[in-house]
Amino acid sequence: MLAMADQVQAESRQRGRPRSEASHQAVLEATARLLCSIPYEDLTVERIAAEAGVGKQTIYRWWKNKAAVVLETLVTGQTDMELVDLPDTGDLRADLLTWTKSMISEAFTPSTISMARSLVAAGVQEDPATEELLSGAAFWDTGRLVQRLRSAEERGEIRPGADLAAVTAALGDPFILRLLVGQPPGERWAQTLVDVVVRGLQPQGASD
Amino acid sequence: MLAMADQVQAESRQRGRPRSEASHQAVLEATARLLCSIPYEDLTVERIAAEAGVGKQTIYRWWKNKAAVVLETLVTGQTDMELVDLPDTGDLRADLLTWTKSMISEAFTPSTISMARSLVAAGVQEDPATEELLSGAAFWDTGRLVQRLRSAEERGEIRPGADLAAVTAALGDPFILRLLVGQPPGERWAQTLVDVVVRGLQPQGASD
Amino acid sequence: MLAMADQVQAESRQRGRPRSEASHQAVLEATARLLCSIPYEDLTVERIAAEAGVGKQTIYRWWKNKAAVVLETLVTGQTDMELVDLPDTGDLRADLLTWTKSMISEAFTPSTISMARSLVAAGVQEDPATEELLSGAAFWDTGRLVQRLRSAEERGEIRPGADLAAVTAALGDPFILRLLVGQPPGERWAQTLVDVVVRGLQPQGASD
């Protein structure tokens, strides 16, 4: 996307005033700021423009609508929604349990919940471009999870050949849905989740 | 308590014309009909009212906004979103694989995807009542999954003591998110998901 | 045959509960009460019903709409809009000047202005029945004016043969329009009005 924008810019070679990258960034930051406190439904393009000190048209020059602005804001990590650490001590089960505990205690804040909801509200459009963006994106800790699992796989901690994307989904998606509902899961729930998945990944014949 | 309730009931004593349960139902059915073809964002209270042959005020008398109507419509199963069968042959892995296959082939239709998105769009509100409704509800096949798992537990097919809600989440939530994005998972992905979870649930010391 | 006729008459005679004249009157009084303080546009049938302690349907059983209620209320003189006295001392000019002075000082109150406006607002309907009612009715002091003029005519104070309705209009209508606009006329204005009309009515050849 950015590459394409660059190309276009190079192609037309600066006829008239160039688009203000500063405005672009100001919009993203303003959106991030607003999303901390107000839900997606109450977010307005006009309000974003005002907060960013930008004209409404400037927003529509860069994005096709409000959803696109919100998506780019959240997907490019303008917010503090950088969730939690996933350590790599060599003990997958322990690391995942640490991760779930951090998740429950740190991610289930009103602000994060609200942002997660905004992301979903913006993403749930009947729009092919959005679908592609979302299906390709590695939200939240998807990336971290996959990385940790791959490290475990290489280390022989888990049996090889598993579709790590599926495992990531089994571990992460339940948290996402709980986040959307705003109900933090209990400790036993999280423990079972990690337990089942880690056991399910153990090399053949390994005992508990 | 009952006496008091009776008293209250006797006190109000049905003054004026009672609310029309027929209108209530007509709205839910009209909404269900519309949701098959129209995305949530294009759904209008006025259109629901017209489709139901009902005044707009009647809708606002029963529900506080469009989201509430859509939620009640989808949560009370007015639609054909009854997903797929989850057989109980005694072989949990086989049954779950059957279920995932049905899921992929039957649930990832434009209509079901659209309704799933509508449910989420309506559910992602910053509203306590909605939160409670959603956290309490057993959407999609949550109920069926839990039931199948409990049956397996009783039969000794899986180790006891696991939090079945967590297991259900590990199996089901990934499908829900894929549904929202509109991207059906691949066969290997589904197989890994089932495999990992079923293995993870096997009784202690059991070998593959 | 007569018996049968009697029977028919008896049959059409009041079966069921008779209409409550008390409710009828209560509505008129409530309307009169409300019209003192709130403008026609802010008057609602529901509010009248509430003020009268009456069901809305009862109002619609007696009148076809709000305008009809207001018209009947004002035309039947339920209000204190009984304007001012028009004395009959034998000196038409003096009497009319007295009347105009009372008019200006007493009729141009917010309450009377508001009621006059309500009457007009209710009367200005594209409805034949209303037209007939209004054209036939003798509002305000039309009756008094005509009576006074006739008395003057009989006494030879004014020349005979004038269309007294027209004279009444020339004298009264200007006050009505000033009332609607809410702008009391000046003293000179009123004096000219009376002067011109009285002079114009003087017997032929009479000098000032």
Add this chain to the structure above:
Amino acid sequence: MLAMADQVQAESRQRGRPRSEASHQAVLEATARLLCSIPYEDLTVERIAAEAGVGKQTIYRWWKNKAAVVLETLVTGQTDMELVDLPDTGDLRADLLTWTKSMISEAFTPSTISMARSLVAAGVQEDPATEELLSGAAFWDTGRLVQRLRSAEERGEIRPGADLAAVTAALGDPFILRLLVGQPPGERWAQTLVDVVVRGLQPQGASD
């Protein structure tokens, strides 16, 4: 005043897109067009907007409500309600009789009656601005009447010193009220009206 206005204008300095005078005019014309055939009560802001090819918000940006639009439309003479000619042959009585005859034959058409009613319906608001507008405006033939009377006064046709506004009211207001009721006055009525007023205006001591 003008200096201050200039200052204000200079201060705000035309920020943003200026209001479209074209839209303003389109609304007035559309309203005028609609008022020919639709009574005030059936006139809708939405319909005006549609007829004018204008957004509803644009109407509310210029006027505070439907009444204000209708008033401006009728007061600024967007309609063909230019009533009738009032000739100036030097014979006041003859001219006024001509005028009344034209009035009766030409003004009492459904269209003009409807517009007159609309004007009144819109004008009868409990609103100070409306009061001022109406009290200051010279509706219908007020202007023509005053002008003709002044010309007569200058020519010595009538006695000097009369409040011509009052005379105008005596002559014109009765027609306005008859117009509102929709009942054209008879010939004798009109003749009396003119006769009385013209006689009442004759120079002192003049005989018939």
Add this chain to the structure above:
DNA sequence: CAATAAGCGAGACGGTACGTCGTGTCTTAGC
């Protein structure tokens, strides 16, 4: 004296218009 029938207060109903708000486009002046 019961049955019947219509009116009663209350309030929900199907509609319609309101006035506000948000979207995405367009039009100014200024840089």
Add this chain to the structure above:
DNA sequence: GCTAAGACACGACGTACCGTCTCGCTTATTG
């Protein structure tokens, strides 16, 4: 030619009122 500002056409929102309908209950007449 892009910027901020803001008016524009469009259309949904949620409210208010209209005139009708439906409750449980009176209150008369009539069989």
